[in-house]
Amino acid sequence: MIRHVVLWKLNATHPEDRRHTVEGITERLERLVGIVPGLLALEVHADLGSTGGNWDVLLLSEHEDELALAAYQDHPEHLKATTWIRGVVQSRAAVDSRA
Amino acid sequence: MIRHVVLWKLNATHPEDRRHTVEGITERLERLVGIVPGLLALEVHADLGSTGGNWDVLLLSEHEDELALAAYQDHPEHLKATTWIRGVVQSRAAVDSRA
Numbered sequence: 001m002i003r004h005v006v007l008w009k010l011n012a013t014h015p016e017d018r019r020h021t022v023e024g025i026t027e028r029l030e031r032l033v034g035i036v037p038g039l040l041a042l043e044v045h046a047d048l049g050s051t052g053g054n055w056d057v058l059l060l061s062e063h064e065d066e067l068a069l070a071a072y073q074d075h076p077e078h079l080k081a082t083t084w085i086r087g088v089v090q091s092r093a094a095v096d097s098r099a
Numbered sequence: 100m101i102r103h104v105v106l107w108k109l110n111a112t113h114p115e116d117r118r119h120t121v122e123g124i125t126e127r128l129e130r131l132v133g134i135v136p137g138l139l140a141l142e143v144h145a146d147l148g149s150t151g152g153n154w155d156v157l158l159l160s161e162h163e164d165e166l167a168l169a170a171y172q173d174h175p176e177h178l179k180a181t182t183w184i185r186g187v188v189q190s191r192a193a194v195d196s197r198a
Contacts, residue, residue, distance in 0.1 A: 005106065047194045048165065048196060095144070096147045
């Protein structure tokens with residue numbers, strides 16, 4: 001199994017806008033479970049906001065294997081989500097590892 | 100329970116140096132389980148290296164609550180580890196969330 005971890009820094013600064021952005025990311029990504037083959041689990045979480053310098057959003061997803069992760073990356077429904085997400089984030093960091 | 104996720108980009112570029120760096124980070128952090136109160140689990144993983152633009156190392160740790168995470172951050176043995184890690188990484192991104 002492969003664990004895909006992504007962290008984002010959001011563009012929005014106002015708390016209400018940030019909350020809406022996190023909701024938008026969560027809706028667009030969590031719906032992919034059951035749509036994208038080999039995607040076993042997917043969670044999106046906002047940072048607690050208690051540590052200065054932290055980024056804003058965590059995506060944690062689990063995929064059957066590296067092929068399933070590649071299929072997820074290229075899946076049209078995922079590409080739709082990432083197109084929207086790219087418009088609301090200023091930074092992205094990702095690491096994929098064996099779980 | 101609080102999930103603490105950190106991603107790093109390493110300074111090292113040569114594969115052998117990168118492997119040693121990941122080993123050094125892993126040794127210094129994984130030993131903290133059993134030393135730092137409220138630290139339930141801690142894993143360090145290198146990126147698979149199959150996706151361009153990914154960062155290099157994932158730390159995934161679980162803490163009883165926010166107080167336990169704060170105690171971890173300030174623990175002398177953790178501070179020793181982070182002092183060493185700061186010398187071998189060029190970028191750090193972190194998100195803490197409820198698990």
